[in-house]
Each structure stands twice: as structure tokens, then as C-alpha cells.
Amino acid sequence: xxxxxxxxxxxxxxxxxxxxxxxxxxxxxxxxxxxxxxxxxxxxxxxxxxxxxxxxxxxxxxxxxxxxxxxxxxxxxxxxxxxxxxxxxxxxxxxxxxxxxxxxxxxxxxxxx
Amino acid sequence: xxxxxxxxxxxxxxxxxxxxxxxxxxxxxxxxxxxxxxxxxxxxxxxxxxxxxxxxxxxxxxxxxxxxxxxxxxxxxxxxxxxxxxxxxxxxxxxxxxxxxxxxxxxxxxx
Numbered sequence: 001x002x003x004x005x006x007x008x009x010x011x012x013x014x015x016x017x018x019x020x021x022x023x024x025x026x027x028x029x030x031x032x033x034x035x036x037x038x039x040x041x042x043x044x045x046x047x048x049x050x051x052x053x054x055x056x057x058x059x060x061x062x063x064x065x066x067x068x069x070x071x072x073x074x075x076x077x078x079x080x081x082x083x084x085x086x087x088x089x090x091x092x093x094x095x096x097x098x099x100x101x102x103x104x105x106x107x108x109x110x111x112x113x
Numbered sequence: 114x115x116x117x118x119x120x121x122x123x124x125x126x127x128x129x130x131x132x133x134x135x136x137x138x139x140x141x142x143x144x145x146x147x148x149x150x151x152x153x154x155x156x157x158x159x160x161x162x163x164x165x166x167x168x169x170x171x172x173x174x175x176x177x178x179x180x181x182x183x184x185x186x187x188x189x190x191x192x193x194x195x196x197x198x199x200x201x202x203x204x205x206x207x208x209x210x211x212x213x214x215x216x217x218x219x220x221x222x223x224x
Contacts, residue, residue, distance in 0.1 A: 104156035
């Protein structure tokens with residue numbers, strides 16, 4: 001049981017490049033989310049999904065796309081990288097319901113130059 | 114006003130000390146509450162849920178005051194291994210049951 005996995009762990013992009021951050025979970029969780037974490041800002045929700053085929057925007061969705069074709073996978077696409085997207089990105093999953101623990105992946109450290 | 118507010122710290126305490134963290138939340142519709150722990154350059158992990166009646170897990174005690182919209186975490190007999198950032202987390206009821214994270218309180222326990 002690997003939990004939530006993310007790849008890559010580190011990435012450097014040039015402004016304007018695109019890339020996909022991969023996220024997978026093997027716990028059969030319906031809910032999956034992408035967050036970014038910046039100093040002094042806490043974790044901010046980018047996009048989320050409540051099940052395969054269903055996605056929606058969080059509080060900072062601009063510049064990012066997601067899709068959820070399977071329960072296990074929830075990739076995050078950066079369309080045209082900007083220095084403001086330099087951050088640590090965490091993928092997370094949990095069952096629906098108020099009291100369930102949310103499990104996080106180990107994070108991707110992204111630098112955009 | 115932020116939805117979840119915490120004192121960023123850092124709190125510097127010696128081993129064996131008792132330390133308390135506070136957190137306030139602004140949305141009165143919040144239904145469930147948690148403390149997560151985040152070690153340096155690692156992902157957050159659940160420390161404990163917080164219930165209205167208060168709950169304890171070993172050296173850790175969490176309290177919730179719904180009237181004041183206030184959550185606390187008390188750590189007794191601090192260990193070096195308690196050094197981390199503690200995130201206050203609130204679950205907002207709605208279509209997605211959004212989790213809102215505070216910016217965290219950093220704890221440094223020294224020998």
C-alpha cells in the first residue's frame with residue numbers, strides 16, 4: 001500500500017514551458033485535491049475532484065488544468081509556466097465525509113526561472 | 114480576514130516544557146476540526162482530530178470552543194521530536210467539504 005505518490009520530486013522549468021505533475025493513490029479514495037504551499041500563505045487549494053470524471057476549481061486555479069479519468073490518478077498540468085508558480089505542490093486524497101483523514105503525497109518542488 | 118488564523122511562532126521551548134497553540138476560524142458553518150503536523154520539507158500528516166468535548170492522545174490535548182470559534186493544542190513534556198510546524202485545519206461543510214488550512218505554528222524544542 002503506497003498511499004499517495006507524486007512524481008517528479010523536483011522540477012525546474014523555464015517560463016512558458018508546460019509540464020504535468022503526476023499523482024496516484026491506491027486507497028480507492030473518491031476525493032482528490034491539489035494544493036500549493038508558499039511561505040506565509042499556507043496550503044491553498046488549486047483544483048479538486050470528488051470522483052472519476054468530476055473536477056472543479058479551488059481558490060487558485062489560474063494557470064492549471066486537471067483531469068480525473070480514473071479513481072487512482074489525478075494529474076495537474078501547468079499550461080505555460082510562470083515564476084509565480086514556483087512553489088511546493090502537494091496532492092492529497094481522502095474518503096468523502098467530515099471526519100476522515102486526508103493523506104498527502106510527498107510533494108513536488110517546482111522552480112520556474 | 115483569513116478563514117483560519119494561527120500565530121506563526123516560532124515557539125522556542127526546552128525539552129520537558131508544556132506549550133499551547135491557538136487557532137481561530139471565521140466560518141461558523143465549520144463542522145470538523147483537526148491538527149496536522151508538518152516536518153521540514155515533508156508533507157502534512159494528521160496529528161489528531163478535535164472534538165467539542167476535548168480529546169487527548171498521550172501528551173497531546175486538543176480543545177474546541179464553538180462559541181468563540183477557537184481551537185487549541187496543548188503539548189505536555191515536549192520532546193525534541195515534537196519540533197515541527199503544526200497546522201490548524203477546518204472542514205467547511207458544502208458540496209466538497211473543503212479543508213481550510215492555517216499557515217501553521219512552528220515549534221522548536223531544544224535540549
